[in-house]
Amino acid sequence: MKVEEAKQYHKIDAVVVGSGLAGLRAALEIASSGFQVAVLTKVYPTRSHSGAAQGGIAAALANAAEDSLELHMFDTIKGSDYLGDQDVVELFVNEAVKTVYELEHMGVPFSRTEDGRINQRPFGGHSSPRACFSADVTGHVLLHTLYEQCVKHNVHFYNEFQVFSLLIQDDISRGVIAWDIRNGGLHIFHSRAVLLATGGYGRAFKITSNAHANTGDALGMILECGLPLEDMEFVQFHPTGLHKYGILLSEAARGEGAHITNDKGERFMKDYAPAKMELAPRDVVSRAEQTEINEGRGIGGQDYVHLDLRHIGKERILERLPQVYELALNYLGVDALVEPVPIQPTAHYSMGGIPANIRSEVIKDAKGTVVKGLYTAGEASCLSLHGANRLGTNSLQEAATFGRVSGIHMVQFLKENGYENLPANPLEQAQSKISAWMNGTGSERHAKILAELQDNMTKLVGVFRNEEDMIKMKGILKELQERFKNVTIDDKSHIFNLDLLEAFEVGNLLSFSDVMVEGAIARKESRGAHFRSDYPKRDDKNWLRHTLAWRTDKGVKLDHSREVVIDMDRYPPQERKY
Numbered sequence: 001m002k003v004e005e006a007k008q009y010h011k012i013d014a015v016v017v018g019s020g021l022a023g024l025r026a027a028l029e030i031a032s033s034g035f036q037v038a039v040l041t042k043v044y045p046t047r048s049h050s051g052a053a054q055g056g057i058a059a060a061l062a063n064a065a066e067d068s069l070e071l072h073m074f075d076t077i078k079g080s081d082y083l084g085d086q087d088v089v090e091l092f093v094n095e096a097v098k099t100v101y102e103l104e105h106m107g108v109p110f111s112r113t114e115d116g117r118i119n120q121r122p123f124g125g126h127s128s129p130r131a132c133f134s135a136d137v138t139g140h141v142l143l144h145t146l147y148e149q150c151v152k153h154n155v156h157f158y159n160e161f162q163v164f165s166l167l168i169q170d171d172i173s174r175g176v177i178a179w180d181i182r183n184g185g186l187h188i189f190h191s192r193a194v195l196l197a198t199g200g201y202g203r204a205f206k207i208t209s210n211a212h213a214n215t216g217d218a219l220g221m222i223l224e225c226g227l228p229l230e231d232m233e234f235v236q237f238h239p240t241g242l243h244k245y246g247i248l249l250s251e252a253a254r255g256e257g258a259h260i261t262n263d264k265g266e267r268f269m270k271d272y273a274p275a276k277m278e279l280a281p282r283d284v285v286s287r288a289e290q291t292e293i294n295e296g297r298g299i300g301g302q303d304y305v306h307l308d309l310r311h312i313g314k315e316r317i318l319e320r321l322p323q324v325y326e327l328a329l330n331y332l333g334v335d336a337l338v339e340p341v342p343i344q345p346t347a348h349y350s351m352g353g354i355p356a357n358i359r360s361e362v363i364k365d366a367k368g369t370v371v372k373g374l375y376t377a378g379e380a381s382c383l384s385l386h387g388a389n390r391l392g393t394n395s396l397q398e399a400a401t402f403g404r405v406s407g408i409h410m411v412q413f414l415k416e417n418g419y420e421n422l423p424a425n426p427l428e429q430a431q432s433k434i435s436a437w438m439n440g441t442g443s444e445r446h447a448k449i450l451a452e453l454q455d456n457m458t459k460l461v462g463v464f465r466n467e468e469d470m471i472k473m474k475g476i477l478k479e480l481q482e483r484f485k486n487v488t489i490d491d492k493s494h495i496f497n498l499d500l501l502e503a504f505e506v507g508n509l510l511s512f513s514d515v516m517v518e519g520a521i522a523r524k525e526s527r528g529a530h531f532r533s534d535y536p537k538r539d540d541k542n543w544l545r546h547t548l549a550w551r552t553d554k555g556v557k558l559d560h561s562r563e564v565v566i567d568m569d570r571y572p573p574q575e576r577k578y
């Protein structure tokens, strides 16, 4: 299909895909530097998953106790199980402080200390109370404040536009193709610079804290362009998902002192992380929980344990943790003031993603060759800041800080570069998918394939992994991918065709899950969130390396030659104990 066959052609300096914290912060930077920027988002901006973040945003302000940039850096590196690139971590902790004050000046209503400074609460793996917060609705207020700022600075919003393909040719980004959800039809966005900020992708799992929109669309599109993903085997399981739903009960609950107990009423963290107890990092607590469950000490021998808030007291629970209280009440009918809340580990955060350098430029190989004009930030990206395990509250900070950093570099790029030509048939890739689904005669339905994918990923590639399970998953994925070729959608209309949008999303989930599983099979060690029962030890000799993975006609291709950036004099790898 030629350009003129598009429903509409737009020419604009920069396109930002995603209106979460990362996308909005970048858009604000670009717009306030005098360039025209379009934000394309499949959900309304203020419904992006960033708005669901409860607990806080990390920065070493030292408002609640002594703290320093060095300590924040050390905690993040240790939390990453030494897989985080230390140059990126250093930039991050330095910028984090500035980011928080900047957000405060934009109008974010942070909770305060008695003397009026931004209050800070403890969070897992941080050795000082470092999480700046607004009760337990921190993401909500951050997202709304940034959205206001974007509107004020004339960012162009294309709400309910789902990006379907990236226009990349000769390693140069030229724009994107998006489907107009409300009216139907493909639009061409021809731009000089593109930012991919589509957020996390926990929806590959059945039990997840992630929103329905978190399907890793940009990751699927990147793989489709023949580009790699990085460190996809590292998926964080959060220990306090609401039983059966996976909906998150913020770590703020433990920050405020909540206990986790087994069937005998024991605070079992004493056996796993005696120094930090419930405030050990998430991977440690999730494994402890899963071990208790697997060894029959779940409540009544079932697949959950208890989060007990009762001793925190009514006043403090309702003031500091209103959302946690309401979620337990609304979904499970449990009144956390008088009874403990059933919880289980839930797929929560994705450390891996689209590989990028410290300037947020997308790279295409282990040497760091840049795809010109293409940037990524937030949870969709892998910089790699969080390495093998992210510390709570570091990701809102990553989204805000690297939203700004990517915006700054995009502005610089826009000052130096003009428009590149569009590919000859820009609509082809998106159009051929749509017509295959719309006009197909196959009997497969994407919803069924999705349910099988999620169920098996939770069972076979979860908190504990082993070769046998993952090889099984690999076979299941192969079969699901074959079946996906015969997917037909029942809704043939163009207006709010959710059937079509979901088919596209399931395609993306299948595509990157493959890379996740292959990366996990290849990494024969346990590090951070990636725990292998058959290789329970960390192996620094062989595995202080990132994984780059491509999808090819012959299957997934892996490259482990990209070494972790480590400053051996300052932060050499140590055993990770809490």
Ligand SMILES: Cc1cc2nc3c(=O)[nH]c(=O)nc-3n(C[C@H](O)[C@H](O)[C@H](O)COP(=O)(O)OP(=O)(O)OC[C@H]3O[C@@H](n4cnc5c(N)ncnc54)[C@H](O)[C@@H]3O)c2cc1C
Residues within 6 Å of the ligand: 017, 018, 019, 020, 021, 022, 023, 040, 041, 042, 043, 044, 045, 048, 049, 050, 051, 052, 053, 054, 055, 056, 057, 058, 138, 139, 161, 162, 163, 164, 197, 198, 199, 200, 209, 210, 211, 213, 214, 217, 218, 248, 348, 349, 377, 378, 379, 380, 392, 393, 394, 395, 396, 397, 399
């Ligand atoms: C329940 C929950 C609680 C959390 N709590 C905390 C916390 O307290 N502290 C913390 O630091 N982190 C927390 N996190 C993690 C943190 O919120 C996220 O990592 C971060 O907000 C991600 O921001 P983002 O901008 O990258 O993506 P998101 O906010 O997820 O935004 C993604 C955007 O991409 C758009 N999009 C996706 N695909 C397409 C497409 N194909 N076309 C167009 N648009 C598309 C969506 O519409 C959306 O606007 C939490 C996460 C969850 C799930």
